[in-house]
Amino acid sequence: MLALLDAAALMLVAGAPWVSPAAAGGNTLQSPENVEVHIIDDTFTLKWSRSDDSVGNVTFSAEYQMSGMDNWINLPGCQSITGTRCDFSSDELDVFEQVTLRIRAEKGNETSPWQEVESFVPFQKAQIGPPKVHLEAEDKAIVISILPPGTKESLMWAMDSSSFKYRLVIWTNSSGADKRIETVYPRSKIYKLSPETTYCLQVKAYLRVPRKNGMYSPVYCISTTVESKLPPPENLKVDSKKSICSLKWDTADENTTFQVQWLHAYLKKIPGNHSDKWKTIPGCETLETTQCVFPPNVFPKGIYFFRVQASKGNSTSRWSEEKEFYIDTQTVVLPPVIRMKSINGSLNVYIGAPKENKSVNPNYPLTYEAHLWKNTSNAQIKTIQTKTDFIIPNVEPRTVYCIKARALIEDEKWNTSSVFSEIVCEETKPETIPVKWLIAGICIALFCTPCVFYSLKGLLRCINYVVPPSRKPPPCIQEYLSEHSLKNLLLLASEEQTERCFIIERVNPLPPTEEETNQMDEDHKKYNSQTSRDSGNYSNEDENSGSSTSGELQQAIV
Amino acid sequence: MISKHFLAFVFLLLASFTIVSRELKPVHFQQRRVNRESLKLLGTLPTSLIRQCLPHRENFLLPQKAINPPRCSRGHAAAVLHEMLQQIFNLFGADQSLSSWDESLVEKFLVELHQQLERVETVMGLEADQKSHTLGTENIRLQVKMYFRRIHNYLENQKYSSCAWLLVRVEINRCLFFVFRLTEKLSN
Numbered sequence: 122m123l124a125l126l127d128a129a130a131l132m133l134v135a136g137a138p139w140v141s142p143a144a145a146g147g148n149t150l151q152s153p154e155n156v157e158v159h160i161i162d163d164t165f166t167l168k169w170s171r172s173d174d175s176v177g178n179v180t181f182s183a184e185y186q187m188s189g190m191d192n193w194i195n196l197p198g199c200q201s202i203t204g205t206r207c208d209f210s211s212d213e214l215d216v217f218e219q220v221t222l223r224i225r226a227e228k229g230n231e232t233s234p235w236q237e238v239e240s241f242v243p244f245q246k247a248q249i250g251p252p253k254v255h256l257e258a259e260d261k262a263i264v265i266s267i268l269p270p271g272t273k274e275s276l277m278w279a280m281d282s283s284s285f286k287y288r289l290v291i292w293t294n295s296s297g298a299d300k301r302i303e304t305v306y307p308r309s310k311i312y313k314l315s316p317e318t319t320y321c322l323q324v325k326a327y328l329r330v331p332r333k334n335g336m337y338s339p340v341y342c343i344s345t346t347v348e349s350k351l352p353p354p355e356n357l358k359v360d361s362k363k364s365i366c367s368l369k370w371d372t373a374d375e376n377t378t379f380q381v382q383w384l385h386a387y388l389k390k391i392p393g394n395h396s397d398k399w400k401t402i403p404g405c406e407t408l409e410t411t412q413c414v415f416p417p418n419v420f421p422k423g424i425y426f427f428r429v430q431a432s433k434g435n436s437t438s439r440w441s442e443e444k445e446f447y448i449d450t451q452t453v454v455l456p457p458v459i460r461m462k463s464i465n466g467s468l469n470v471y472i473g474a475p476k477e478n479k480s481v482n483p484n485y486p487l488t489y490e491a492h493l494w495k496n497t498s499n500a501q502i503k504t505i506q507t508k509t510d511f512i513i514p515n516v517e518p519r520t521v522y523c524i525k526a527r528a529l530i531e532d533e534k535w536n537t538s539s540v541f542s543e544i545v546c547e548e549t550k551p552e553t554i555p556v557k558w559l560i561a562g563i564c565i566a567l568f569c570t571p572c573v574f575y576s577l578k579g580l581l582r583c584i585n586y587v588v589p590p591s592r593k594p595p596p597c598i599q600e601y602l603s604e605h606s607l608k609n610l611l612l613l614a615s616e617e618q619t620e621r622c623f624i625i626e627r628v629n630p631l632p633p634t635e636e637e638t639n640q641m642d643e644d645h646k647k648y649n650s651q652t653s654r655d656s657g658n659y660s661n662e663d664e665n666s667g668s669s670t671s672g673e674l675q676q677a678i679v
Numbered sequence: 680m681i682s683k684h685f686l687a688f689v690f691l692l693l694a695s696f697t698i699v700s701r702e703l704k705p706v707h708f709q710q711r712r713v714n715r716e717s718l719k720l721l722g723t724l725p726t727s728l729i730r731q732c733l734p735h736r737e738n739f740l741l742p743q744k745a746i747n748p749p750r751c752s753r754g755h756a757a758a759v760l761h762e763m764l765q766q767i768f769n770l771f772g773a774d775q776s777l778s779s780w781d782e783s784l785v786e787k788f789l790v791e792l793h794q795q796l797e798r799v800e801t802v803m804g805l806e807a808d809q810k811s812h813t814l815g816t817e818n819i820r821l822q823v824k825m826y827f828r829r830i831h832n833y834l835e836n837q838k839y840s841s842c843a844w845l846l847v848r849v850e851i852n853r854c855l856f857f858v859f860r861l862t863e864k865l866s867n
Binding site: 217242244245279280281282283284329330331385386387390391392421422423424 | 761765766768786791792793794797800803816820821825827
């Protein structure tokens with residue numbers, strides 16, 4: 122809210138000076154209307170219309186302000202203009218900076234309020250003017266040289282002179298309707314024309330990104346010459362097999378020799394004549410075959426132009442069409458190695474690079490294109506673009522599937538690919554219903570076996586602890602134990618004896634009579650003293666039986 | 680001799696460190712080639728000349744914010760990248776006063792640069808149809824153009840002296856470092 126108020130206040134302050142002269146002046150002069158700026162290349166024009174034609178002797182003056190400046194400066198070329206347009210082309214204006222213009226009408230001391238033009242960046246507002254064109258005729262081609270728009274000292278396009286691209290429209294003079302459109306370099310040839318025909322053409326320059334279209338040049342007309350006897354070679358193409366690159370072409374004449382030349386493609390972008398930059402390929406100066414094998418290491422990876430010339434006796438043909446090729450001798454892509462395996466209803470495909478793949482430039486990520494088909498039908502059922510191994514799910518059981526793949530270099534402009542790999546076939550396994558379950562079952566079983574084993578073992582140990590097995594000591598120990606003195610010694614001051622005594626008292630199920638109790642007490646004492654002389658283990662059996670009836674116990678003890 | 684190789688090494692090291700093992704695109708790879716050629720070009724400079732040229736140094740005011748923004752859209756990065764490549768190509772390609780340079784090295788640099796430019800233009804040409812990418816990038820392009828105009832003006836004022844060219848070469852190398860990072864952003 123505060124910010125809004127501030128903004129409003131600012132607007133008021135800023136607006137005040139504009140309001141005052143109009144209000145305070147009260148003059149009759151009115152500001153010019155429909156003020157427009159037109160920029161074509163380096164020509165800046167300001168146009169406007171008078172608001173009141175009846176007032177005579179009115180002149181117009183304009184001022185400008187660059188971004189970041191506080192004061193207004195007289196616009197050169199637009200001071201005291203009597204007409205309704207002025208040329209303000211000047212070196213003072215920075216074509217990349219935002220500029221604001223304002224104009225007013227003047228008569229003697231009287232002035233109209235300023236009329237401001239929406240601020241603009243000259244470069245962004247500028248239109249690309251028509252390029253200058255020079256033509257030269259051949260029998261079946263026209264050589265065209267284009268000078269970039271603007272003058273040589275152009276400030277507007279100084280930074281873009283080699284960014285321009287050119288579009289050309291060409292037609293024969295006789296049939297104006299049949300137009301051909303081509304994109305050309307500043308210096309190139311228009312091919313596939315008829316001899317002795319008048320052609321007319323127009324060229325415009327444009328910037329590709331950001332898109333900016335220029336104006337068409339005036340129409341130029343030229344007639345092609347008489348057809349020469351020795352035609353130039355045709356259909357140039359580059360053939361690259363393994364690591365050997367070669368240029369091939371067609372020729373109509375026999376017994377001719379050829380010479381091949383090349384040019385760096387980047388030179389085509391730079392305006393000017395580069396005809397002296399063409400170089401001959403060593404070994405391809407006088408060829409009798411229609412093929413030139415590039416010597417290794419002459420063409421590093423790059424974009425090149427090639428042209429071929431035929432010679433027969435003393436006469437030489439014109440140069441063939443200049444063809445652009447992307448040569449990448451270092452990057453020969455070899456086919457991948459594939460393996461396929463059928464695993465429960467799906468096919469696992471493994472892709473690997475060939476071992477001798479040293480020639481591939483590691484700079485390029487490879488993509489693989491795999492084609493899958495059934496052996497029976499031969500019709501392709503699937504094409505897969507992949508970077509890694511993959512799985513083809515839901516394949517039919519007991520069917521032979523075949524696969525082949527090739528490596529592609531992932532690139533937007535230049536597509537290079539290897540040949541297809543060897544075909545690999547694999548029969549899918551018959552459908553076994555619960556394979557998953559079987560595996561899961563085995564897993565569970567494997568997991569459970571040790572668990573069960575250990576838990577059983579633990580349980581057994583517990584049982585043993587609670588119910589220890591009865592064991593008799595070895596006879597030699599028994600001999601020892603039978604001796605009284607030793608018995609006393611062993612059980613001297615043991616607390617267990619009283620506990621045992623207590624247990625036996627409680628265990629006794631029949632409440633004895635008074636007489637018996639007395640007797641029992643005595644007996645118990647006896648028993649106590651006797652048993653306490655025994656080792657626990659030894660007396661186990663006796664204890665057990667003794668607890669059943671006191672009578673028996675007594676007998677046993679005594 | 681050692682220092683210049685060391686410089687090249689450090690640059691290459693820096694460049695290679697910035698590569699993260701992600702899905703890398705050809706633009707990024709090609710830029711590495713461009714930078715490598717640029718470094719080779721710089722590597723031919725004699726050390727004595729470098730010392731001699733130090734007083735002629737100039738701040739070309741590289742538009743850091745435009746070139747190396749903390750966060751930037753794909754369109755932004757592509758626009759800056761394209762404009763930079765284009766301008767470097769203009770600078771090195773158009774001028775015929777490079778005779779004192781090792782021509783084959785300049786040629787190699789331009790070959791790689793040209794390929795990269797073609798590549799970027801192809802990518803951008805496809806995207807330009809969508810229009811959204813070019814919005815708001817005009818000002819960035821202007822900033823880059825102005826920066827290169829300062830370089831052109833400097834060369835002109837220095838009458839294309841070998842010192843001036845040397846310093847421009849160093850500056851361009853610096854530029855390419857940022858360009859490399861832009862391609863990295865683009866390829867992600």
